[in-house]
Every structure is written in C-alpha cells, then in structure tokens.
Amino acid sequence: MIINKFFKSNQFVFDLFLEGKIASLYTSKVSNALTKKTIHTINSFGITPIKRVFIAKDIPEYLNIKLNNQNTLKARKVNQYKGYLVNLLNYATVEDYLKENLSRRNRKNLFSKQRKLERNHKITNKVYFGNIDKSSFESIFNSFYDLLKKRFQEKKAHNRYLASWESLKTLAYKSILEKDASLHIIFDNGTPITITLNFHRSDVVFSHIQTYDTNYTSYNMGDISMLNHLKWCFENGISIFDLAIGKSDYKDKWCNYEYDFFYHIHYNNKSVISKIIAKIVFWELKILKSLRDRNIIGNLINFDKILYLIKKC
Structure with a gap:
C-alpha cells in the first residue's frame, strides 16, 4: 500500500x-x-x-x-x-518540572549518573546559538556524522539524514548564525560525546537530530542531555521543547504532552x-x-x- x-x-x-x-x-x-x-x-x-x-x-x-x-x-x-513535547509554561524552574514529571527514583538515578560522568571524565557543556566559527562548526559536524552513522550501524537501521548531510550542514550553519537553530554538545576532554541539533521558531525548540557516543551508554547520556536542554530552555524563555514523532520510553519519561x-x-x-x-x-x-x-x-x-x-x- x-x-x-x-x-x-x-x-x-x-x-x-x-x-x-x-x-x-x-x-x-x-x-x-x-x-x-x-x-x-x-x-x-x-x-x-x-x-x-x-x-x-x-x-x-x-x-x-x-x-x-x-x-x-x-x-x-x-x-x-x-x-511528544515538553510544555514548560506552568513551571518556574527546571527543578519544578523534574519534581512533577520524574519519579523520585528517576531523579535520583539521573543526578547519580551525572555525578559519576563528571567524576570519571573531563566534561564540559556548550551551546552554539547565534555564533560559531566555521572551523569549530566543521569539526563538530564531522563528529556528528560519525557518531550518528556508528549509532545506526549498531542498530542496523537506515538513517535518512546521512544521505543529505551536506545540505543539512549548510542549512544548520546559516540557521545557527541567525538564531534559528542551536547545537547542544557535551564534550569529554574536548571530544563531542553527545550532539543535538535543534531548530527554533518563536517560543518553540524543535529537536531535529540527536546522537551520542555509545561508549558512554552506561551514563544514560540522553537523560543528562535532556536536563541540560531544559535548563537552557528556562534560561532563554522557551516554552515548548518538541521531541516530535515517535513513541519511546525516553519520551514517556520526559514529555508531559502528547x-x-x-x-x-x-x-x-x-x-x-x-x-x-x-x-x-x-x-x-x-x-x-x-x-x-x-x-x-x-x-x-x-x-x-x-x-x-x-x-x-
């Protein structure tokens, strides 16, 4: 059909x-x-x-x-x-959102994993929004491609974005400079281990592509990245963080609107x-x-x- x-x-x-x-x-x-x-x-x-x-x-x-x-x-x-999306309208802080939408066990596990990651590795976080030099962008997007390709090879699944990566890269660079997109990255000693590309319209952040280094799976990198995202959304007046199409345990845990x-x-x-x-x-x-x-x-x-x-x- x-x-x-x-x-x-x-x-x-x-x-x-x-x-x-x-x-x-x-x-x-x-x-x-x-x-x-x-x-x-x-x-x-x-x-x-x-x-x-x-x-x-x-x-x-x-x-x-x-x-x-x-x-x-x-x-x-x-x-x-x-x-699935995260609606932040009725919350004053990220702590308020976590208390209402994550169980005590999930919150405890999240912060435990975050502390362990930061204890065992040299972790830094960076958001590029409105400014990024070309050489840094090229390096990050090359890592982005490699991590995404590796992730889907391990899943043995096709990823439609890899085939049109160059056009996506061109759009992303222009959009970041114009504050229509952002790159959220977690680094370990300067090497990206989690990368997310988001696009922005009004008070909505649309999560387009995210991936992570599977060598860090034990730390639940998706949860740590989400915590960083929500903090950034509150700091920048974002009301909606849209995770878009597709049901998953991760979205069930974090999203409060279907x-x-x-x-x-x-x-x-x-x-x-x-x-x-x-x-x-x-x-x-x-x-x-x-x-x-x-x-x-x-x-x-x-x-x-x-x-x-x-x-x-």
Whole structure:
C-alpha cells in the first residue's frame, strides 16, 4: 500500500521549523495553540492548480493553521503519528518540572549518573546559538556524522539524514548564525560525546537530530542531555521543547504532552477523479495508522531496518 507515495507532497513540520516556510495552500499566519504565540512564516512555494491530489504531511496538532480561500480545493484530514513535547509554561524552574514529571527514583538515578560522568571524565557543556566559527562548526559536524552513522550501524537501521548531510550542514550553519537553530554538545576532554541539533521558531525548540557516543551508554547520556536542554530552555524563555514523532520510553519519561500529527489530503473538488483518489489515499492512510497502532508496522515490519539491509546488499 504505497498509493500516497505517487502524489506530490511536502513535510509540513520540516518546512516550518527548519526553514520557516509554508505551502501557499495555507495562510502565512501560524500560531501555537499552547502558548498563543505567532510563528512567523513565509509562503514559500505554490502548488496550485491541483489536478489530482497534494498531500501535506506531518502537521502538528498544536499548531493553528488556516487554508487559503480557494473555492475549487478541499482537504481531508487524517492523523498518522503521535508526537511528544515538553510544555514548560506552568513551571518556574527546571527543578519544578523534574519534581512533577520524574519519579523520585528517576531523579535520583539521573543526578547519580551525572555525578559519576563528571567524576570519571573531563566534561564540559556548550551551546552554539547565534555564533560559531566555521572551523569549530566543521569539526563538530564531522563528529556528528560519525557518531550518528556508528549509532545506526549498531542498530542496523537506515538513517535518512546521512544521505543529505551536506545540505543539512549548510542549512544548520546559516540557521545557527541567525538564531534559528542551536547545537547542544557535551564534550569529554574536548571530544563531542553527545550532539543535538535543534531548530527554533518563536517560543518553540524543535529537536531535529540527536546522537551520542555509545561508549558512554552506561551514563544514560540522553537523560543528562535532556536536563541540560531544559535548563537552557528556562534560561532563554522557551516554552515548548518538541521531541516530535515517535513513541519511546525516553519520551514517556520526559514529555508531559502528547499530540497527533495529521496529513492533509488536498484535492480538486470539481474533479471526480481527484475526489476518488483523495478518498483512496485517505483510507490507505487510515489502514497504515491502524497497522502502526497494532505494532505491525514499526515492530514486526520495520522499514528502516529493511532499507538498511537493502542498501547493504
């Protein structure tokens, strides 16, 4: 069932958070329903007239968006994935958030691992936001690539970002200088052991890619990195730290808000063929969602692991 793959589409969440762009099917005004703040965007590309179907993928439920008035166009909406975020609006400090959302046992374990890491290694933390020299950036991004590649080789899974690394690197450097992105790094004696690339829109930080050196697995580096992130969010007036698509024990532990990602299937209401295709795509996506919910797709059938094996052959 791959009918939806044959039609033009875009990934709304990446266009918005990585580049501040939005398809001309929507008005340029986007607001955050959780914080009531506006996310400034530009209408980046026109995709009309639609003769058959256009699919806007991965639209976070907590964003308010509006369709442009186009009489011939209609949209069917279907939810596909769960998203997870940290909502800091009702907390004054990181300590308040930890007390309410992590168990006493988890908090004790977190600080114990952090102390052990700092006792056994020469640990420093750095956030690049608004300023980074080119040579440092190149060195960090080379380490980023190596750590990410190693991590997914160990998982025996395909990672889509590695294939387009150079274009991501170009975007990240420009965005960091413009304060539209940040690099959060934990170093051991000057060597990166945890790296996270985030993108920023208004009071939302969107966690795009993170990885760590698996030699440090025993320290629960993801938890230590998250603690550093939350401290930085409070210091910089960030309300939402969005960890995006995908359920995991890590997100269950740290996130306090769950939401849906929607697909919008745009079609020409004056075309019978367009309406039929839109209906077929709608039901295909409903079936795929059902298979994911039953862990048939993602567990029994894991496309990233299948792609890894295919590319290795």
